[in-house]
Amino acid sequence: MNADRMERTIEAIWRMESSKLVAALTRMVRDVGLAEDLAQDALVIALEKWPASGLPDNPGGWLMTTAKRRALDHIRRSKLRDQKYVELAHGMPLYTEDDVDQAIDGEIGDDLLRLIFMTCHPVLSPDARVALTLRLLGGLATDEIARSFLVAESTIAQRIVRAKKTLKTEQVPFEIPSRDEIQGRLSAVLEVIYLMFNEGYSATSGEQWTRPLLCQEALRLGRVLAEIAPAEPEVHGLVALMEIQSSRLRTRVDAQGEPVLLMDQNRAAWDWLLIRRGLAALDRCRGLGRPLGPYALQAAIAACHAQAPAAEETDWPRIAALYEALARAAPSPIVELNRAVAIAMAFGPAFGLQMLDALQDEPALADYYLLPSVRGDLLVKLGRDVEARAEFLRAASMTRNERERALLLGRAANCESAP
Numbered sequence: 001m002n003a004d005r006m007e008r009t010i011e012a013i014w015r016m017e018s019s020k021l022v023a024a025l026t027r028m029v030r031d032v033g034l035a036e037d038l039a040q041d042a043l044v045i046a047l048e049k050w051p052a053s054g055l056p057d058n059p060g061g062w063l064m065t066t067a068k069r070r071a072l073d074h075i076r077r078s079k080l081r082d083q084k085y086v087e088l089a090h091g092m093p094l095y096t097e098d099d100v101d102q103a104i105d106g107e108i109g110d111d112l113l114r115l116i117f118m119t120c121h122p123v124l125s126p127d128a129r130v131a132l133t134l135r136l137l138g139g140l141a142t143d144e145i146a147r148s149f150l151v152a153e154s155t156i157a158q159r160i161v162r163a164k165k166t167l168k169t170e171q172v173p174f175e176i177p178s179r180d181e182i183q184g185r186l187s188a189v190l191e192v193i194y195l196m197f198n199e200g201y202s203a204t205s206g207e208q209w210t211r212p213l214l215c216q217e218a219l220r221l222g223r224v225l226a227e228i229a230p231a232e233p234e235v236h237g238l239v240a241l242m243e244i245q246s247s248r249l250r251t252r253v254d255a256q257g258e259p260v261l262l263m264d265q266n267r268a269a270w271d272w273l274l275i276r277r278g279l280a281a282l283d284r285c286r287g288l289g290r291p292l293g294p295y296a297l298q299a300a301i302a303a304c305h306a307q308a309p310a311a312e313e314t315d316w317p318r319i320a321a322l323y324e325a326l327a328r329a330a331p332s333p334i335v336e337l338n339r340a341v342a343i344a345m346a347f348g349p350a351f352g353l354q355m356l357d358a359l360q361d362e363p364a365l366a367d368y369y370l371l372p373s374v375r376g377d378l379l380v381k382l383g384r385d386v387e388a389r390a391e392f393l394r395a396a397s398m399t400r401n402e403r404e405r406a407l408l409l410g411r412a413a414n415c416e417s418a419p
Contacts, residue, residue: 010050015139026111026174036135046059116133119137123167128163129163129185143156199211205401209252209258210253215245219246236281237285240302244274247274258406285299292325294329353382372392376390389415392415
């Protein structure tokens with residue numbers, strides 16, 4: 001394996017494993033900032049050793065073992081009580097090959113949920129909670145989080161540094177809070193899980209369009225949260241949304257890993273077990289008798305797609321109405337962008353384009369590639385190929401995902417060759 005390919009492979013493994021490392025190390029050292037540093041140490045060692053020795057049979061296990069050894073070395077150097085050291089050394093065995101198969105339902109998974117609640121503690125501002133948790137659990141780089149928030153990278157970096165210091169200063173416990181305390185952190189936890197899922201569903205950067213393992217982990221955490229807080233409708237709404245969206249994951253790319261858009265996907269290949277689970281979660285949400293919140297409304301939109309036997313049978317007027325309700329419940333430029341798409345599909349591209357034009361000067365969308373991408377799509381439908389080509393090229397220059405860029409450049413080329 002050449003050096004470039006090895007580096008990309010290690011980066012992919014790190015994205016999959018970093019959250020588990022940080023969670024397990026936080027349980028050991030009780031300091032989330034130190035835990036991230038120790039995990040990074042393991043990554044540096046891997047970057048030094050793997051190019052020469054080759055990938056280990058179980059890269060995740062290798063990283064976990066190396067990271068835990070670094071943590072134990074730190075505990076020794078810190079001269080903690082001998083009894084505490086022995087307790088840690090024997091009570092938290094090094095990650096072994098057999099642990100990999102048990103990671104989803106075992107102690108590693110519990111640690112991830114504890115880490116989410118720790119980083120969503122009320123001592124942190126809401127923005128800091130989400131940014132820190134995405135950094136630690138989603139494995140997102142600072143610039144990727146900044147793009148998710150549509151704010152400057154330096155702003156996110158400052159939030160993360162301050163959040164780590166606050167957690168250490170306030171000695172926030174590494175635990176799942178009591179049921180009475182969950183309510184105060186629930187909104188931030190749901191947002192983090194949702195953003196984790198979105199990063200897996202449509203990767204911000206890299207060579208792959210999707211990161212299915214990140215989606216699976218977000219969905220697993222959502223299901224656990226639904227067991228902890230069964231009376232919270234938005235928990236079930238988020239689970240419903242992730243279940244239904246997950247049903248399409250394997251059809252979002254073709255055999256070569258190229259993106260397949262929703263309207264072109266093979267619906268027979270969607271995972272109908274996940275769709276049924278999602279619809280059942282949406283029913284549980286509705287059964288609690290409260291108005292649908294933002295996650296439940298998005299789940300209802302996803303259900304419209306899931307229940308349409310063919311793309312052309314999609315109930316776009318209903319989807320447009322649901323987006324209007326979502327815009328009232330959780331107004332944002334991105335919701336308006338999606339509402340414009342639904343309006344265009346329901347009532348014609350000219351109506352959608354008029355809505356998009358009203359968003360052109362929206363600061364939050366200035367660097368958001370989907371705005372010119374959607375605009376290009378509507379211009380194609382109106383036969384304005386020259387303008388559409390310019391929009392696709394602009395969108396391609398904004399995205400950091402290589403598959404997305406190739407798709408947009410291909411659409412621009414199609415406009416150029418159109419009669």
